[in-house]
Amino acid sequence: xxxxxxxxxxxxxxxxxAESVLISGDYSNVKASNLKGDKVMxxxxxxxxxxxxxxxxxxxxxxxxxxxxxxxxxxxxxTNRSGKVTAKEINGSFIINGDYNKIKLDDFKGSxxxxxxxxxxxxINALNDLNLxxxxxxxxxxxxxxxxxxxxxVRFNITYGKLSHPYKLNNATLVDERNSTKIEGTVGxxxxxxxxxxxxxxxxxxx
Numbered sequence: 001x002x003x004x005x006x007x008x009x010x011x012x013x014x015x016x017x018a019e020s021v022l023i024s025g026d027y028s029n030v031k032a033s034n035l036k037g038d039k040v041m042x043x044x045x046x047x048x049x050x051x052x053x054x055x056x057x058x059x060x061x062x063x064x065x066x067x068x069x070x071x072x073x074x075x076x077x078x079t080n081r082s083g084k085v086t087a088k089e090i091n092g093s094f095i096i097n098g099d100y101n102k103i104k105l106d107d108f109k110g111s112x113x114x115x116x117x118x119x120x121x122x123x124i125n126a127l128n129d130l131n132l133x134x135x136x137x138x139x140x141x142x143x144x145x146x147x148x149x150x151x152x153x154v155r156f157n158i159t160y161g162k163l164s165h166p167y168k169l170n171n172a173t174l175v176d177e178r179n180s181t182k183i184e185g186t187v188g189x190x191x192x193x194x195x196x197x198x199x200x201x202x203x204x205x206x207x
Contacts, residue, residue, distance in 0.1 A: 003037060020056065057092065075110075093132075131192050138199045146207035152192025156183045161198050165205040 004018050008025040013032075015021060020037030023030055026045040038056040042049060046064040057074040060067060065083045069076060075092035078085060082100035093112035094105060102120040105113070112132040115122065119139040129148045156163055159180040169185030176182075196203055 129190075129192070130194070133192075133194045133196070135195070136197045137201060140198065140201040142196065142198060142201060142203045144196075144203075144205045146205070149188065149207050150192055150194055151188025151190025152194065153186055154184065154194045155196070156181065156203065157197040158182075158203055159199045161200060162202045164203070166207055167205075 001019065003020040003022070004015060005022045006013060006025070008028045010027040012029045013023060013025065015032040015035070017034045018037070019035070021032060021035055021040045023042045025047065027047055028044060029048045030042060031050045032040070033052040035054045035056065039059065040051060040054055040056060041059045044062045044065060048066045049060065050068045051058060051072070052070040054072045055074065058069065058072055058076045060078045060080065062080045063082070065080045067078065067080065067083065067085045069087040069090065071089045073091045076087065076090055076094050078096040078098070080096070080098045080101055082098070084102045085096060086104050087094065088106040089109060090105065091109045093110050094108065095114045096103060097116045099118040100120055101117050103115065103117065103122045105124045108124060108126045109128055111128065111130055113124065113130065114132070114134045115137070117137045117140055122135065122137060122140055122142045124143070125145045127147045130146065130150060133144070135142060154167060154169060157180070163181055167187045169183070169187055172183065172185035174183050
């Protein structure tokens with residue numbers, strides 16, 4: 001019923017039914033579920049992390065991690081240089097900063113998404129209204145599927161890639177050069193912000 005702190009060099013850590021968790025392990029695989037505390041913090045160099053049924057926020061700092069998240073009730077923040085991130089049923093904001101990550105976000109229930117990624121596919125399937133989408137990427141195809149129509153400010157900056165979106169923008173400005181497209185405008189009457197900057201990758205938005 002209390003907090004757990006673990007420092008481990010190498011091996012496997014399994015935790016079920018605990019409060020807040022702090023783990024530091026260079027090469028330690030972690031599988032944790034049913035965590036009821038305010039926070040889960042994990043620092044690791046190279047490992048597989050599996051977290052499910054977490055009530056608090058999740059913070060992960062790593063180098064070469066494969067991360068699987070499911071049913072996280074609060075915010076998620078990830079720093080990971082290279083690996084794979086699969087997340088399902090995230091209820092809070094989702095932030096990731098990395099270089100070479102393949103990212104898939106399924107059944108996203110939060111309202112804010114921020115991503116910086118250098119190479120690797122990005123696929124997002126969002127269920128609810130999004131207030132903030134901020135994605136910066138290179139050599140990365142981006143697919144954004146929205147179940148609820150977006151409303152607010154839109155800004156796209158695409159270089160060496162194709163842009164497909166369903167919006168009829170108000171007050172639109174367009175700069176279409178040989179290898180780049182810059183579009184800015186508004187859709188609907190909301191206060192949301194959708195900023196996507198992509199280089200060497202196609203961007204597809206469906207709703």
